[in-house]
Amino acid sequence: GHGPSHWSYTDKAQWASDFVYCGGHMQSPINIDTSTTLFAPELTPLQLYGYNLLPEQKLSLRNNGHTIVLSLPANMSLSGGGFLEAYRAAQLHLHWGSKAGPGSEHTVDGHRYAGEIHVVHYSTRFRSIREAAREPGGLAVLAAFLQVGSEENEAYQHIFEDLDDIHEEGEETLIAGFDIAQLLPANLSSYFHYNGSLTTPPCYQTVNWTVFNQTVLLSQEQISVLEESLLGGKEHLIQGNFRLPQSLHGRRVLASFP
Ligand SMILES: NS(=O)(=O)c1c(F)c(F)c(SCCc2ccc(C(=O)O)cc2)c(F)c1NC1CCCCCCC1
Numbered sequence: 001g002h003g004p005s006h007w008s009y010t011d012k013a014q015w016a017s018d019f020v021y022c023g024g025h026m027q028s029p030i031n032i033d034t035s036t037t038l039f040a041p042e043l044t045p046l047q048l049y050g051y052n053l054l055p056e057q058k059l060s061l062r063n064n065g066h067t068i069v070l071s072l073p074a075n076m077s078l079s080g081g082g083f084l085e086a087y088r089a090a091q092l093h094l095h096w097g098s099k100a101g102p103g104s105e106h107t108v109d110g111h112r113y114a115g116e117i118h119v120v121h122y123s124t125r126f127r128s129i130r131e132a133a134r135e136p137g138g139l140a141v142l143a144a145f146l147q148v149g150s151e152e153n154e155a156y157q158h159i160f161e162d163l164d165d166i167h168e169e170g171e172e173t174l175i176a177g178f179d180i181a182q183l184l185p186a187n188l189s190s191y192f193h194y195n196g197s198l199t200t201p202p203c204y205q206t207v208n209w210t211v212f213n214q215t216v217l218l219s220q221e222q223i224s225v226l227e228e229s230l231l232g233g234k235e236h237l238i239q240g241n242f243r244l245p246q247s248l249h250g251r252r253v254l255a256s257f258p
């Protein structure tokens, strides 16, 4: 990049020199080693409120050069799941790979999935996500793995059918509201939980991560459309927009299931 505000996935090794937190000891993503996770029965099922949006509710879908970001209304919220406070939804975005290989951020026992969805929330303690992003526990991100299955996933079509409108970096379009919960696994009770960071600069170490154990199934065609539709710069597609697993530095990963 040319100056600290510009970074890319091709110069991940430089992030820590431009962004101090990216070299910290509570970074994300991580590899989840299921043989060392700790069963925590206090991790209750996640409760989603206001996720079932009416079609009249229009949502901004934007190509920001690193991923696609769907902005979410602040009356969508999250509680339970061992969280001590409530969180408001802010945005969701995706990470994916290319023909060369899969692109989830977290891995499980070294396995990388085709992709990963992140639904970003911020604590109701704060007035804005910018403020919350700087405070420990300020953000809660729900993560689910995208896996290739035999059927087309109708919920993801609400997003993928409009990717041509945001082919170029910086482009934005409006899509009709739909049930955002349909983008997540049906089982919201089985998940991993750990404290980590944003997975891109500025890498703030302020994220409560929830990674669902059940995956979401999309068709190969849908995954290919995601991998081939979005430009991150003049000539190159956004592909492989994932950070490599970071060291735990002694952190324990909790599991809501035995
Ligand atoms: N996995 S993640 O949650 O760390 C994450 C990523 F991996 C991401 F790649 C992204 S997108 C890259 C950051 C970015 C770039 C441009 C703009 C803009 O032009 O509006 C906005 C954001 C991205 F937006 C996020 N999440 C954002 C992090 C940046 C801002 C803090 C709060 C929102 C969460």
Ligand SMILES: [Zn+2]
Binding pocket: 093, 094, 095, 118, 199
């Ligand atoms: Zn993300």
